[in-house]
Amino acid sequence: xxxxxxxxxxxxxxxxxxxxxxxxxxxxxxxxxxxxxxxxxxxxxxxxxx
Amino acid sequence: xxxxxxxxxxxxxxxxxxxxxxxxxxxxxxxxxxxxxxxxxxxxxxxxxxxxxxxxxxxxxxxxxxxxxxxxxxxxxxxxxxxxxxxxxxxxxxxxxxxxxxxxxxxxxxxxxxxxxxxxxxxxxxxxxxxxxxxxxxxxxxxxxxxxxxxxxxxxxxxxxxxxxxxxxxxxxxxxxxxxxxxxxxxxxxxxxxxxxxxxxxxxxxxxxxxxxxxxxxxxxxxxxxxxxxxxxxxxxxxxxxxxxxxxxxxxxxxxxxxxxxxxxxxxxxxxxxxxxxxxxxxxxxxxxxxxxxxxxxxxxxxxxxxxxxxxxxxxxxxxxxxxxxxxxxxxxxxxxxxxxxxxxxxxxxxxxxxxxxxxxxxxxxxxxxxxxxxxxxxxxxxxxxxxxxxxxxx
Numbered sequence: 001x002x003x004x005x006x007x008x009x010x011x012x013x014x015x016x017x018x019x020x021x022x023x024x025x026x027x028x029x030x031x032x033x034x035x036x037x038x039x040x041x042x043x044x045x046x047x048x049x050x
Numbered sequence: 051x052x053x054x055x056x057x058x059x060x061x062x063x064x065x066x067x068x069x070x071x072x073x074x075x076x077x078x079x080x081x082x083x084x085x086x087x088x089x090x091x092x093x094x095x096x097x098x099x100x101x102x103x104x105x106x107x108x109x110x111x112x113x114x115x116x117x118x119x120x121x122x123x124x125x126x127x128x129x130x131x132x133x134x135x136x137x138x139x140x141x142x143x144x145x146x147x148x149x150x151x152x153x154x155x156x157x158x159x160x161x162x163x164x165x166x167x168x169x170x171x172x173x174x175x176x177x178x179x180x181x182x183x184x185x186x187x188x189x190x191x192x193x194x195x196x197x198x199x200x201x202x203x204x205x206x207x208x209x210x211x212x213x214x215x216x217x218x219x220x221x222x223x224x225x226x227x228x229x230x231x232x233x234x235x236x237x238x239x240x241x242x243x244x245x246x247x248x249x250x251x252x253x254x255x256x257x258x259x260x261x262x263x264x265x266x267x268x269x270x271x272x273x274x275x276x277x278x279x280x281x282x283x284x285x286x287x288x289x290x291x292x293x294x295x296x297x298x299x300x301x302x303x304x305x306x307x308x309x310x311x312x313x314x315x316x317x318x319x320x321x322x323x324x325x326x327x328x329x330x331x332x333x334x335x336x337x338x339x340x341x342x343x344x345x346x347x348x349x350x351x352x353x354x355x356x357x358x359x360x361x362x363x364x365x366x367x368x369x370x371x372x373x374x375x376x377x378x379x380x381x382x383x384x385x386x387x388x389x390x391x392x393x394x395x396x397x398x399x400x401x402x403x404x405x406x407x408x409x410x411x412x413x414x415x416x417x418x419x420x421x422x423x424x425x426x427x428x429x430x431x432x433x434x435x436x437x438x439x440x441x442x443x444x445x
Binding site for chain 1: 149152153155156157158321325382383384385386387389391392395400403
């Protein structure tokens with residue numbers, strides 16, 4: 001789900017588990033997409049801090 | 051408190067529209083109810099409770115996952131041990147049972163089927179577009195997932211109608227008819243035993259059954275029961291679930307011209323729209339078996355009790371979703387549980403999402419305007435999987 005909401009930030013590995021594609025802070029222009037990924041993760045696995 | 055409301059998951063009115071009953075229970079003092087019907091079960095209705103049950107897999111086990119108990123005799127005979135891994139597996143075996151099949155369902159893997167799906171959908175529409183009407187469920191939705199699953203497994207697509215009949219016998223009509231259920235389960239198993247033997251005699255490449263046969267677990271071939279079980283799962287979990295989701299979405303669109311217009315005017319809405327259809331019309335209810343006597347949210351559950359994970363009820367909980375009964379195509383926060391949650395969350399969700407997207411987009415491109423011929427003539431199936439089975443539309 002996160003890879004659909006924010007493909008610049010999240011990818012998926014060969015078994016479909018989520019991976020993080022960027023290092024460090026999320027660029028400002030991707031913040032809205034990151035929040036959508038957070039708000040749509042059914043496992044509540046994403047938390048945006050600060 | 052144990053409150054026997056005697057709900058009936060196969061009751062005609064409940065199958066046609068379960069949401070008022072879910073709302074009544076969810077907003078009562080007792081949001082988890084019990085019924086003695088169909089072998090007995092507990093039915094939670096709140097999002098938080100259903101997610102908690104999904105996550106507490108040590109207490110709420112997957113020994114049985116069908117909403118009614120198995121028919122007498124199913125656990126006996128040469129194939130009595132065949133289940134549907136990994137959905138029927140508990141840890142520790144669950145881990146390798148699931149790990150082994152995840153690669154075929156990764157976004158990258160399922161994407162290789164997209165063009166074939168689109169061509170197949172267009173072919174179906176070619177067959178009825180000049181008639182000005184079609185059954186959106188039986189002539190379209192029902193035919194799409196079985197074609198994809200047959201191609202993944204490497205079994206004849208010409209047998210699609212037979213596979214559909216078997217799945218309905220084992221999982222839909224069969225749930226209220228034990229003999230039919232048992233017979234169709236055996237037909238599925240015997241078919242796959244034949245397919246497996248054929249591959250052993252004549253090795254092939256590039257199909258899931260072959261992948262399962264060459265799979266090694268701790269250096270040994272995977273047990274035959276596992277291989278048959280996964281094939282069984284591909285049919286019973288991969289066909290009527292997705293077809294029900296496609297059918298419900300088309301049924302919704304047939305009755306909502308404003309949503310058809312929205313999707314036409316703003317194709318960027320598709321990703322959130324797909325999730326919203328999945329939320330509002332989640333097809334699947336799974337069961338769990340309680341491992342030991344516990345009290346859950348005040349309910350005295352006994353070891354062996356069946357608990358229904360009513361994902362369709364969770365997805366309409368106003369504590370989790372604003373305006374839960376409204377379909378909002380650009381809903382921004384949508385933690386729906388149409389695919390479940392926890393370690394058993396649907397392994398095929400990437401495939402299901404792709405099928406839903408391709409099926410709905412292709413239909414809307416070719417048939418942008420359509421409506422129900424007679425809303426009262428639409429028929430629904432329910433129990434384990436809810437969706438329209440006859441849905442005549444005119445265009």
